[in-house]
Amino acid sequence: MFSNESHGGARSRSLVITAVVVVAALAGGWFVYDAQHDSGPGPAAAGGSAGTAPAAPKATRGGGPAGSPVAHGDGGATPSSPAAPRAELAGRTVVIDPGHNLGNAKHTSEINKLVDIGTNRKACDTTGTATNAGYPEAMYTLDVAHRVRTLLQARGAKVLLTYDGDRAYGPCVDERARIGNAAHADAALSIHADGAPANRFGFHVIAPKSVHKGAADTRAIAAPSLRLATTVRSHFKAVTGEPLANYLGGKGLTIRDDLGGLNLSTVPKIFIECGNMRNAHDAAALTNAAWRQQAAQGIADGLTAFLEGKR
Ligand code: ZN
Secondary structure: OOHHHHHHHHHHHHHHOOOOHHHHHHHHHHHHHHOOOOOOOHHHHOOOOOOOOOHHHHHHHOOHHHHOOOHHHOOOOOOOOOOOOOOOOOOOEEEEEEOOOHHHHHOHHHHHOEEEOOOOEEEOOOOOOEOOOOOEHHHHHHHHHHHHHHHHHHOOOEEEEOOOOOOOOOOOHHHHHHHHHHOOOOEEEEEEEEOOOOOOOOEEEEEEOOOEEOOEEOOOOHHHHHHHHHHHHHHHHHHHOOOEOOOOOOOOEEEEOOOHHHHOOOOOEEEEEEEEOOOHHHHHHHOOHHHHHHHHHHHHHHHHHHHOOOO
C-alpha cells in the first residue's frame, strides 16, 4: 500500500550511499518500475535530500514528458505543461486515489463485503463503469493518477497512490481514506469517471459534507475540502475545456455524506468525476491520451493552487 514511500526511499538512498548491496537491489527494482512512469533520472542531482528530489528532476524534465515514451506508452502530446523548474510543493504530501481496480470484477465477493463508513455500511469497493466500447473506468483512473503523480513530483511533492495496479482488488473505500490519513496528506484526491445516462455530460467534483457520526468526522476537513473542490474544478475546466456536468444542479459540484472515501478522511479530500463514460463526446475525450494528460494537468494545477493557498 505504501509502495511509493519505499520507492522514494530507495531512490534517495541509492544516490547517497555507494556500496550497500541491499539498497542497490531495492533501487534496481525501483528503476525498473519507475522507467514506466518517469521520464528522467532526475534524482541523480538530488544530493542529500531525503525522498523528494527538489529542483533537479524538473530541469531534466524540462521538455521531457511530451516526447518520451513515458506513461504507458500512449505518448499523448503533453499540451500545456508549465515545464519551468518549480519546487513549490517541496515538503508537501499528496495522496492520489485511482478509483476502483481492474481486478474488482473478478473479486466480487471480496469487494461486496460491507465496510463501516460512519453514516452507513457500504460495499468495500465497486467495479466502476466503462465506456460503451469497453474502456474501463479503472484503467482511466490509474492512467490519470500516474500522470498527476509525475506532474506533482516535478513540483517537488511527495505523492502516494492508494494502489498502483499492485493488488488483486480494492483497496476498500475505508482503507483508501486511511491511506491518506496515515500519510498526513496535505491533500487527497480520488479520480473517477461517471456512468450516467448517455445524454448527460461534463465533469464534477465532490466534497465531503460536514458529518459526525460513528467513524465519520469530517467537521474539520469540510471547509478546506470545499476549497480544494472549487479550486480543482476551476483549474480542470480551464485546462481541459470540459464543461461542468449538465446534471447534478449544473455547478459541477456536489456535497455528499455517503462516500466512505470522504467520510473517513481526516485530511482535505475530494473526488473528481472527470466526465461521463456513457456519453459519446465525453468517452471520446476520456479514451484519448492527450486529453488525459490535460485532465491530469488540470488536477495537478488545482492541487498545486490549493496547496499554495490560491484558487
Ligand atoms: Zn468511480
